[in-house]
Amino acid sequence: MRRETLFNTALCLGLVAFPLWAQATDQPFLITLATRAVILALAGVGLNIALGLGGLVSLGHAAFFGIGGYAMGILASHAQNYDPLIEWPLSIEGTTSMPVIWLIALAASALAALAIGALSLRTSGVYFIMITLAFGQMFYYFAISWPAYGGEDGLSIYVRNGFPGLNTLDPLTFYGLSLAMLALGLVVAWQLARSPFGLALNAARQSAMRARTVGLSPYGLRLTAFVISGTLTGLAGALFADLNRFVSPTMFSWQTSGEIVVFVILGGVARLFGPVAGAVLFVTLEHVLGGVSDYWHIYLGALLLGVVLFARGGLIGSICGPAVRHD
Amino acid sequence: MTDPVLAVRGLCKRFGALAASRDISFDLRQGEIHALIGPNGAGKSTLIAQLAGGLKPDAGQVILNGDDVTALDTAARARRGLARTFQVSDLAGEDTVLQNAVLGALGATGRRPRLFGNALGPGALRGRAHAALERTGLGDVAAQRVADLSHGQRRLLEIAVALTLSPRVFVMDEPMAGLDGAGALRLRAMLAGLKAEAPILLVEHDMDAVFALADRISVLVEGRIIATGTVDEVRVDVDVRRAYLGDAP
Numbered sequence: 313m314r315r316e317t318l319f320n321t322a323l324c325l326g327l328v329a330f331p332l333w334a335q336a337t338d339q340p341f342l343i344t345l346a347t348r349a350v351i352l353a354l355a356g357v358g359l360n361i362a363l364g365l366g367g368l369v370s371l372g373h374a375a376f377f378g379i380g381g382y383a384m385g386i387l388a389s390h391a392q393n394y395d396p397l398i399e400w401p402l403s404i405e406g407t408t409s410m411p412v413i414w415l416i417a418l419a420a421s422a423l424a425a426l427a428i429g430a431l432s433l434r435t436s437g438v439y440f441i442m443i444t445l446a447f448g449q450m451f452y453y454f455a456i457s458w459p460a461y462g463g464e465d466g467l468s469i470y471v472r473n474g475f476p477g478l479n480t481l482d483p484l485t486f487y488g489l490s491l492a493m494l495a496l497g498l499v500v501a502w503q504l505a506r507s508p509f510g511l512a513l514n515a516a517r518q519s520a521m522r523a524r525t526v527g528l529s530p531y532g533l534r535l536t537a538f539v540i541s542g543t544l545t546g547l548a549g550a551l552f553a554d555l556n557r558f559v560s561p562t563m564f565s566w567q568t569s570g571e572i573v574v575f576v577i578l579g580g581v582a583r584l585f586g587p588v589a590g591a592v593l594f595v596t597l598e599h600v601l602g603g604v605s606d607y608w609h610i611y612l613g614a615l616l617l618g619v620v621l622f623a624r625g626g627l628i629g630s631i632c633g634p635a636v637r638h639d
Numbered sequence: 640m641t642d643p644v645l646a647v648r649g650l651c652k653r654f655g656a657l658a659a660s661r662d663i664s665f666d667l668r669q670g671e672i673h674a675l676i677g678p679n680g681a682g683k684s685t686l687i688a689q690l691a692g693g694l695k696p697d698a699g700q701v702i703l704n705g706d707d708v709t710a711l712d713t714a715a716r717a718r719r720g721l722a723r724t725f726q727v728s729d730l731a732g733e734d735t736v737l738q739n740a741v742l743g744a745l746g747a748t749g750r751r752p753r754l755f756g757n758a759l760g761p762g763a764l765r766g767r768a769h770a771a772l773e774r775t776g777l778g779d780v781a782a783q784r785v786a787d788l789s790h791g792q793r794r795l796l797e798i799a800v801a802l803t804l805s806p807r808v809f810v811m812d813e814p815m816a817g818l819d820g821a822g823a824l825r826l827r828a829m830l831a832g833l834k835a836e837a838p839i840l841l842v843e844h845d846m847d848a849v850f851a852l853a854d855r856i857s858v859l860v861e862g863r864i865i866a867t868g869t870v871d872e873v874r875v876d877v878d879v880r881r882a883y884l885g886d887a888p
Binding site for chain 1: 756764
């Protein structure tokens with residue numbers, strides 16, 4: 313078995329075993345921590361489709377993370393206040409059903425990614441980074457100045473949303489749901505990478521001219537990738553909001569975008585499980601180093617520098633060697 | 640005489656004070672190799688870029704299979720059957736030889752690439768890619784990364800990718816550049832066979848190859864075509880000898 317497959321299998325087993333162990337030893341806090349890692353990993357898996365496969369360095373993925381979060385916050389807050397979302401021309405109620413919230417989060421973030429991508433992808437390189445950053449900040453300031461949904465203070469949701477047949481308040485159940493969504497995201501990312509679309513997108517990343525010369529439009533390929541990427545990150549946002557039962561403009565901030573990029577780089581750009589390894593490492597460091605010092609980001613910064621300077625393939629790259637491509 | 644497959648009419652392109660293309664007109668007819676020669680800086684690359692769609696001409700038309708394609712971009716012209724190879728290989732270097740060939744086969748379908756399935760799985764794409772690799776003698780290195788190929792193999796892969804497109808016309812920018820003697824001879828034989836499938840516009844510095852292969856030659860000097868004709872006609876053309884070959888006996 314290839315070393316990367318072994319690593320990925322071990323990571324998967326760990327993701328299943330760790331919360332069970334935490335449950336057995338009565339440490340629900342650790343389950344919540346693992347849930348956080350899994351949800352952030354999903355956000356990273358989303359970004360990795362744009363960044364790893366498409367070469368699109370987006371510093372605006374917090375926009376989709378936040379849209380997913382606010383989709384949950386807005387729908388659930390209307391439901392808990394018995395206040396319809398809109399009353400005219402027809403009355404639409406809020407909801408506390410996770411599947412409905414997820415679908416709406418997916419649709420909203422897909423639409424936003426389509427609009428942001430359609431404009432941003434007309435630029436490239438550092439301009440693309442800047443324009444995606446600007447879009448993310450636009451959403452951030454909009455959320456701050458939207459008093460109906462908490463403005464700067466954010467929005468608290470008093471109950472966890474429901475999933476038919478499951479007790480979502482049980483940490484292990486909610487973890488299971490989040491892990492299932494991460495698995496779904498990984499399947500999407502894996503399938504995309506091996507599909508004709510993935511081959512074309514990956515070629516366009518290496519040479520846009522090459523793609524054009526065979527009659528493929530790099531713009532169309534990148535826009536599709538950007539929308540799928542943003543949509544997965546939006547789903548992660550909805551889960552993240554449910555985990556915390558709280559949404560705030562911070563979800564939209566450029567720091568959040570930066571953190572999602574960090575998961576991908578830490579774990580390994582363009583590696584299927586890169587964002588998972590990165591997010592797990594990030595949350596572990598946050599927990600361990602956070603206990604040592606309030607200024608734990610200094611250590612994280614040093615680690616990131618080390619990865620960028622000495623281990624370009626990230627955690628997976630340094631453990632498993634360079635990516636092996638199937639014939 | 641049949642209509643030309645590729646026709647250029649009155650093409651002009653200026654970069655500031657420099658006229659890179661001045662009123663260029665020529666045809667590429669079915670079944671021929673039409674060589675475009677000229678000294679460095681004559682405007683050959685600028686002309687190729689305008690033919691392939693990477694550069695908009697200031698004036699004039701590019702006509703492909705009877706349709707004016709001047710306003711179309713590179714991808715649209717490729718979908719209409721114009722296959723271009725590059726002077727400096729422009730391939731997906733991290734990918735394997737097979738992946739590059741499948742990319743061409745993917746473009747040849749003319750459809751948006753599917754989001755599901757395996758691009759490299761058995762099927763039409765792989766079959767088409769393998770056929771092109773076998774024809775160019777790259778079948779044995781299909782699983783190798785392009786970055787690990789020799790220079791000559793990369794030149795062949797450029798042509799293999801063009802072959803996967805089943806084009807109506809080839810535009811080749813110095814395909815012989817950097818090849819050793821044996822490699823150049825092999826490529827020469829391949830091009831001689833290829834022209835029956837689709838005519839070739841050949842930009843080339845290797846004069847032996849040009850004189851051996853070309854059915855017609857156009858000579859470009861300072862952005863202007865100063866002569867077009869058969870090899871023998873061009874060889875004895877006084878203007879060509881003076882301007883390009885550098886002697887006026």
